[in-house]
Amino acid sequence: MTAPYDPTDREKVVAKLPAELRKELKVRAAELGKDIQDAVTEGVEAWRKAKGRPVVDTAGGTSFATYLPAGLYGKLKQDCKTRSVSYNQGIAQSIRLWLDSNPSPRPRPARVTGARRIIFGNQKGGVGKTSVSAGVAQALAESGHRTLLIDFDPQGHLTKQLGYPMLDIDEASLAKHMLKEAKGGLSELLVPIKGGDFEEHLWLLPACKDAFLLDAKLATTKAVRIKETALEKALEPVEQEFDYIIVDCPPSLGYSMDTALYYCRTRDGEEPNASGIVVPVLAEDSSADAYDMLYDQVQDLIEDMDIDIALLGFVVNMYDSRKGFVATSSLDEWRNIGEPPVLAVVPELKDQREAVRVKKPLLVHAPYGDQADVMRTVARRISA
Known part of the structure; x- marks a missing residue:
């Protein structure tokens, strides 16, 4: 018919x-x-x-x-x-x-491994790790998942773009909890993100400038394996409160990135691809070079610690086919990799830039735009 x-x-x-x-x-x-x-x-x-x-x-x-x-x-x-x-x-x-x-499917069995842990990372800056991690976290929360969004970049772009102040350098922070220098509980630092249909399901752990010191302090610690396990140990007390923990990583290949990669490894008893890393990239060659370095770091950690880290996929950000052959051929190359797959392509539009300018979440500022829909697509694919 x-x-x-x-x-x-x-x-x-x-x-x-x-x-x-x-x-x-x-x-x-x-x-x-x-x-x-x-x-x-x-x-x-x-x-x-x-x-x-x-x-x-x-x-x-x-x-x-x-x-x-x-x-x-x-x-x-x-x-x-x-x-x-x-x-x-x-x-x-x-x-x-x-x-x-279309009734709700039966609830899945309770997780024994804590929240699903998704980190967004790439050694290259300016590829949109912050905007993509924030948008996907909003989409997950909008879908009813209790979601924690962590600004793990000492530059604090995520915290500032959402309109929240960075933690003062003399205050408790994620870095201090990782180094066991903080008083009080980590949950005291979490801030509810208001607005949109994700309200009451999304929290932010703001950045603090002391994170600039984290790599140096991790490098000089004498404790065995603290460099890799520090983030996991710090977040352990709050994991059971959330369905997803989303980490916006710094654009580096230092010890901070190692501890984030270890955090998103596949734990014993966890389903494959339940946690892992999403790599935001641009449709151009420098992103590919940066990914090669990140891939080597991931493989080194896998071999050194005998763990599995799932590469969940790429998000090709700020794509504009009008840029011609460089953009279109680069997108084809990302897709031709096959595994990990391209999860989505984010079009180059003004919505995200405007949201940053007015310091509002994307799914509040432009909830029905094409970029917001792409964030929902990524959230749906990583939560499947």
Whole structure:
């Protein structure tokens, strides 16, 4: 049978929906590994065939946007008119119908290895580790996962971009906890990130300038293996509070990176690829050179400590095909590697730059833009 519309021809649609319905949709879609636009499309198609659907309370609704096939969008508007319901109500009923028809899967068994640990690293600076790690953490939290986002870079770009102050150099910090120089618990340093549909599911561990001293102090310690295990020991007290711990790593190959790589290793009893490293890159040669150095560091640590570290994939950031052959051929080369795979390609758009400028999370500033959707794609792929 021929589809009444071309599924590749979609147009943006905007409705006013209550926050709880939006959150439920995003969580369920993530649980089932489905794009939000596909979930809404299925709901609209089912709603058009259904009769007598109950009214959904849309009071206090705020903006929600997605993409529907152009032909289906027009049919939905006509059906709403025929049934004497508002367009917002038609969308709300469609989503409610999809949720009712697609129940949450059975919860997975409780983890015995703590939170899943994903680090974002690349020796080269300026590739977007901070923006990608922050966006993916927001997307995971938006999907209902309790997520901790750690600024492990002494430059503190992540902390500042989200509008939070760095920890004072005389205060307790992650580095001091790693070196066993801090008083109090690490959980006292965590800050809830407000806004968006991820609120109450996302926390930040801010950066502190004392992290500049971390490599030197780790290098001079006499304790056996503290260089590799320091981050894990520091985070151990808070792990059971979270589903995911996301680490924005510094652009270096020093001891700090070693301890982050050890932290994301596959632990005994943990499923393959549950934790690991995501490598943000650009579609150009210097990113490839930097990845070669990072790959060598990973392999050296694997052999030295007899561990497994999963390379989860690349995120090609700030991609613009208009840059010509250098960009397009480089993207092809990243894809041709095969393993690890390219998880997603982030288009070069203004959304992220604007979010940084106004010091807001991307999924608050531009929650329905193409870059936000890519962050959700990466989150869905690493959580599958």
